[in-house]
Amino acid sequence: MSAPSHLIVIGTSAGGMPALVQLVAQLPATLPAAVLVVQHFAPDSDGQHLVARLARHTPLHCRLPTDGDVLESGTLYLAPPDRHLLAKDGSAPYLLVTKGPRENHFRPAADALFRSAAVAYGARTVGVVLTGMLHDGTAGLEFIKRCGGVAVVQDPHDAEYPSMPETALRNVDVDYVVPLDQMGALLEEITRKPLPERKMDIPEDLKQEAAIAERVVGTTEEVTRIAHPVPLTCPDCGGSLFEVNEGKLLRFRCHTGHAFTADALLRSAQHSLEETLWVALRMMEERKNLLSSMAARGEGPYSVQQEERIEEMKKHINRLREFLLNGGGSNSSTVRNTED
Known part of the structure; x- marks a missing residue:
C-alpha cells in the first residue's frame, strides 16, 4: 500500500452504521486516500464486529487501528470504542489511538480526529459529517476549513438524524x-x-490543540496559550474553563484537556440543573411529609x-x-401532585 495523498475523515452518530455502509460501498479500492471514521457507540461495543460489517460492503481494506499504525491509501480505519483516533504527520504519516480527555463528552470524538487530520494533512483533508444527534464534527469542519481543506455534509433531508448535518451547516462555510x-x-x-x-x-492555535489532544492530561500553561479564563466550570472534571480565542465557533477547554462547544456546554449545564432540581x-417533599407527621402529633399553637x-x-x-413541568425536565410527567 502507498501513502495516502488525502485523508477523508468522517464523523457520524445515530443512524451512522447504515449510512457508512451505503457510503463505503461507493468507494473504490484504488482510492488515493485513507478513510478515518469516528462512529459514536458504547465503550463496550465490539469494534471488530463493526469493522467486519463495513468490510462486507466495500473493496477498501477495513481495519480497527492500533497506536502507531502507518496510514495507507485505500484503507478504512474505524476508531476503536472509547478511544480517540488521531492522525499524525511524520516521515510516514501514522495514527495515534489514545484514551485522552473527552470532547463534547465523546470519546472517540469527530472534532478531535478532524483537528488532527487538518494539522497533519492541511488542504489534503476532506471532512465529512453524516447523520447523527447533537453537534460533534461542527468545530472539526471549521478546523479543516481553516487549514485549507474541504467540508462535506450529508443533506439533512437525506439523513436519518439530521441534527449533526444541520448544526454543521449553520456554523461552517460548507463546500458540498x-x-x-x-x-x-x-x-x-x-x-x-x-x-x-x-x-x-x-x-498555531490548532497545532497547540492537536498537541493537547495527543496526551492524556494537558497543562494550564498549554491551554492559556490559546484561551483565556472564564468563570465557568468543566462539567467533566470540575476544573476551571477557558474560552478558546480563535475560530468562529464559541468553544471552551479545561486544563486537563476536556473540550466543549458552547452548545455542548449549555446542554450539560441544563442537564445538571435539571438533576439538581429533581433532588x-x-x-422538599420529604420535609413536607415530616412536618405533616409532626403536626399530627401536636396540639394547640404548636400544631397551628x-x-x-x-x-x-x-x-x-x-x-x-x-417549573420542571414547563421546561425543566424530560421526565416531568412522572411528578405526582404533592397536594395529594
Missing part, C-alpha cells in the same frame, strides 16, 4: 451538501483533483405553626414542580 448516494463519487473526485501549488500555513423537589409551615412548603413544592 449532498445525499449519500452521490457522496462516494464526490469524494473520489475531490481526492483526484490537483492541489494548489502554494501550501497553506497551519494556524431539591424530592427533599406546623400547619402554616406545611402550607408554605406546599407552595414552594408546587412552584418547583411547575
